[in-house]
Amino acid sequence: MMFHNREDAANQLIIALKQFRHENAVVLAIPRGGVPLGKKISEALHFPLDISLIKKIGHPANKEFAIGAVGLEDEFFTETERTVSRDYVDEEIDKVREKLQKRYHQYMGDRHPVSLKNKTVIIVDDGVATGSTLLATVQMVQHQDAAKIIVAVPVGAPAAIRKLRTVADDVICLETPTDFRAVGQFYENFEQVNDREVIEMLH
Template sequence: MDLLFADRAQAGEMLAERLRGARNPLVLALPRGGVAVAVPIVRGIGGRLDVLVTRKIGYPPTPELGVGAIAEGGEPVFDLLLLRRLGMTPASVAEVVAEERRELARRVKVYRGDRPLPDIAGREVIVVDDGLATGATARAALRAVRVARPGRLTLAVPVGARDTVEAMREEADEVVVLRMPADFRAVGQWYEHFDQLSDADVLELLAEV
């Protein structure tokens, strides 16, 4: 079995070692867990930290099953194959998308207030999360950033399912991942401590850098 990360902070420190070639990057963390990974990255390599808020779009009868995701500044990204298998279309989840847009806007207000996202055009941007399972939220985030024309776009995660990581290479200029375990089932299984974070935890972390 692959070694576990002690926690998100340790994972971020290890990622920072792999990202030292970055020059004054804009590090965009996916709340909530990605923020705890991103803080030690910024401490290690410099640059600016901000959040990029994403929301999973759940299958209405079983919301835990994600059929897509949405990121601020971007359009919904759907798993069309899964939707077809479920006998649905994007229009079938329009109400869910509207609800998630409202929650996304609420979280943006909590984390950034009225301040907009930093200017992305031409910048080196690193999108950070605490792991990749299906990759839905990461895909939505990367596509939202890509529309803003970054100079270079990197996705950095401590751990991910191999198939998902390979799929993300089509969305980013570079994918930096520390571990792709063969027996990957869930992100949390690869951390000794994987506590759920609150909005207050996110704000406290953002205030540290």
């Protein structure tokens, strides 16, 4: 299946997500590409919309090797974190969280993040390649006592979708093509979403 653009992908996801329309739910969009889909889905199903901002923390000896991730209000770490000094971890958490808070304010203004406690949380992105961002997002949402976590994407690499199914309560993925190489491969129009567009959608 080829999606015309993100709006077309959102319209098709809305059909699949109507089964949750009577739940106490929140749509959590992954900036920037997930925001156009999240906005359309939240409006169609009358759910509040928020964004998820997460940044991984790398090992001091190899920044590419993630030892955990930090969100606006929570963080989680792998077992490897125990081999790293607490001072390093605390310093990285403070540094990353300050950047995330500035970015959240840039996108959302003075609004506070929506409480996810006891909610059905629908995490939305425009596609999944490795799944690392969505996996980290699911783990972060779990720490916020969500009642149910649903990942909703138009297209994803089969291996990434399999991984997500092991951590989320449900994964709605319209297409898992075996020839997956990149998300943009399945969109006729996959122009980058910029910060200005995200801000306009969220206000």
